[in-house]
Amino acid sequence: MALSVGCTARPGKSRSNRTGSWRVFRPVFKHDKCTKCGICALVCPEGCVEQSEDEFYEANYEFCKGCGLCSDECPAEDIEMEQEEK
Template structure:
């Protein structure tokens, strides 16, 4: 349940750091990157270029795409030397 108007902090200040992650911006996306694991050589160029830190990496390897924050800019698909990422139109 979201807070009602009586429960909110004054001026709606945010009382902790690192809260941008809680702001789900992925629904702004009009096209979606699709990751082909078989073509991926784990060079991490996509991770380097992604302006929204939406390439998920664990132990030095790409593990997926954070669709809650990816805005579908397509830079990863454009930069991937192995064409392991392709863009697909969002169907909503």
């Protein structure tokens, strides 16, 4: 693709960088004790925790770096970190 004038870009381009490949531990949203409070989504530095139609939350593993903040901050302790199998 030809360069933009002056090194500019329009939104959406960062999504081509799939940061999920960085992950060593994976958050598993168990939806067991979840109260759907949404703290996991709020604290995620990636903004990759999304609410699905059933109002439960899930991490988008394309981008989740596996930092574990959602798991640590979950008041219901309903997100478990599991080692990625590579």
